[in-house]
Amino acid sequence: MVSHLFFYQLVLVALVWLCLMLQWVWPSDPAAVCPTAPEPTPPVPKRHHEPTPFAGLTTKPHCDACEHASDLHSEAPRPPPPRMVSTRGRRRQVDTSTHFCPNPDCAYRGWVGWGNLRANGHPNGGPWRQLLCVVCRHYFLETLGTLFHGKRASVELIVRVIACLAEGVGIRGTARVFEVDPNTVLQWLVEAAEQLRAFSRYVLHDVGVRQVQLDELFALLSAVKDGEVSAAEAIERLERSPQWVWVAMDPESKLLLAIAVGDRTLAMAQRLVHQVVEVLALGCVPLCLTDGFKEYTTALLTHCGQWIQPERRQATGPAPKPRWMPLPGLLYAQVVKTVRRRRLVRVRHRVVFGTLEAVQQVLAACGWQSNTAFVERINLAIRQHIAAVGRRVTTLCKGEDGLRQQLALYHVYHNFCLPHTSLRQALPLPEPTNGTGSAKTWRPCTPAMAAGLTDHVWTLREVLLFRVPPWPQPAGV
Ligand SMILES: [Zn+2]
Numbered sequence: 001m002v003s004h005l006f007f008y009q010l011v012l013v014a015l016v017w018l019c020l021m022l023q024w025v026w027p028s029d030p031a032a033v034c035p036t037a038p039e040p041t042p043p044v045p046k047r048h049h050e051p052t053p054f055a056g057l058t059t060k061p062h063c064d065a066c067e068h069a070s071d072l073h074s075e076a077p078r079p080p081p082p083r084m085v086s087t088r089g090r091r092r093q094v095d096t097s098t099h100f101c102p103n104p105d106c107a108y109r110g111w112v113g114w115g116n117l118r119a120n121g122h123p124n125g126g127p128w129r130q131l132l133c134v135v136c137r138h139y140f141l142e143t144l145g146t147l148f149h150g151k152r153a154s155v156e157l158i159v160r161v162i163a164c165l166a167e168g169v170g171i172r173g174t175a176r177v178f179e180v181d182p183n184t185v186l187q188w189l190v191e192a193a194e195q196l197r198a199f200s201r202y203v204l205h206d207v208g209v210r211q212v213q214l215d216e217l218f219a220l221l222s223a224v225k226d227g228e229v230s231a232a233e234a235i236e237r238l239e240r241s242p243q244w245v246w247v248a249m250d251p252e253s254k255l256l257l258a259i260a261v262g263d264r265t266l267a268m269a270q271r272l273v274h275q276v277v278e279v280l281a282l283g284c285v286p287l288c289l290t291d292g293f294k295e296y297t298t299a300l301l302t303h304c305g306q307w308i309q310p311e312r313r314q315a316t317g318p319a320p321k322p323r324w325m326p327l328p329g330l331l332y333a334q335v336v337k338t339v340r341r342r343r344l345v346r347v348r349h350r351v352v353f354g355t356l357e358a359v360q361q362v363l364a365a366c367g368w369q370s371n372t373a374f375v376e377r378i379n380l381a382i383r384q385h386i387a388a389v390g391r392r393v394t395t396l397c398k399g400e401d402g403l404r405q406q407l408a409l410y411h412v413y414h415n416f417c418l419p420h421t422s423l424r425q426a427l428p429l430p431e432p433t434n435g436t437g438s439a440k441t442w443r444p445c446t447p448a449m450a451a452g453l454t455d456h457v458w459t460l461r462e463v464l465l466f467r468v469p470p471w472p473q474p475a476g477v
Contacts, residue, residue, distance in 0.1 A: 056323030419444030
């Protein structure tokens with residue numbers, strides 16, 4: 001006990017001594033002891049992020065679609081023959097102005113509304129009219145080249161089946177609803193998709209837009225939900241052949257400019273941007289908004305770039321090599337979202353080409369002033385895509401091809417047939433309805449109408465009956 005007490009006292013004395021010694025030895029003013037010590041560095045001010053200007057590339061990036069573009073445009077229109085105007089007799093009652101002669105040997109082939117066609121009644125009392133080209137004496141049905149040609153099933157049934165597929169019901173579901181064989185439904189879908197792809201190519205061109213949003217959405221998830229594949233299988237598939245739906249959209253008119261399926265690679269980014277550029281009017285360089293996927297930069301640069309000869313820095317020596325630079329009008333910003341537990345926690349945006357002021361100016365022209373609005377638009381678009389595209393596409397398709405066909409269908413359906421609520425226009429005067437309902441105050445508007453491509457809402461039947469001419473027709477006919 002005594003030794004313990006003594007020990008404690010000893011420790012106490014030692015501590016007191018240590019404190020006194022420290023106070024004496026320790027300098028109260030560090031500068032006085034060490035006058036040459038460097039000034040404590042002030043806290044580093046948060047560096048203003050000043051992106052280094054893009055230096056340009058020495059070679060133009062490669063794009064597969066650009067290389068094969070020349071193969072596709074093999075069929076150039078021949079010079080148009082003179083128009084035929086009938087002067088004798090009464091006016092023709094059947095309008096043939098949306099048709100063209102399909103005979104490859106005829107000079108009037110492919111020219112719509114050239115006056116060379118006469119209606120010839122319904123052969124064998126069938127549902128479709130026969131048309132006659134008076135130049136080459138070639139008879140053909142008005143459904144030639146469409147899904148309905150040579151089908152015995154009723155038009156109504158085929159249209160409803162395609163509408164059901166466009167609304168996102170799977171092939172098997174549609175087959176059950178209409179009591180049709182699933183293989184027949186698939187066959188109709190394949191034929192409709194081919195026709196609608198041609199329709200999109202024919203109608204979507206020379207589009208002028210101020211903005212384009214490019215997104216990729218993963219498209220396998222719903223297969224897991226449907227119980228068709230297990231999660232493990234899905235992941236395995238995901239690694240083997242990931243399927244992404246690539247979408248390019250004008251956020252103002254909601255027009256889907258391009259839609260594609262494929263991996264999340266540079267080649268696919270190139271293909272999507274290539275498709276977008278083909279649809280746009282000459283000289284139209286919109287503001288591009290994407291997520292943080294880095295390959296978009298290269299893809300945009302490939303299609304919206306030019307060779308620039310840099311200025312000489314020295315008077316002598318060889319001239320600097322030309323550099324591939326973005327077009328002066330190209331604005332490109334990435335929106336990088338951080339999602340944690342399904343909630344958006346952070347949004348950053350990064351201007352890649354152009355200036356932040358220029359980007360905000362384009363957004364302000366659409367009435368989207370702040371950066372948050374800018375972000376919400378992107379989110380909204382993505383959510384819409386997941387509800388519409390993402391959910392719809394994978395219900396049927398085992399393979400990538402089926403996905404492509406449903407997307408081709410959806411592409412036209414979205415652009416031409418579905419009125420978009422945010423696009424509707426107020427009528428100057430409310431129109432009374434026939435029944436007891438309230439008066440109509442809005443004019444429905446589809447993305448294609450908002451983009452100025454058409455003046456009315458198309459029905460699916462109308463789209464499917466449209467005979468796509470082999471080349472663009474002269475305007476103002
Ligand atoms: Zn002809």
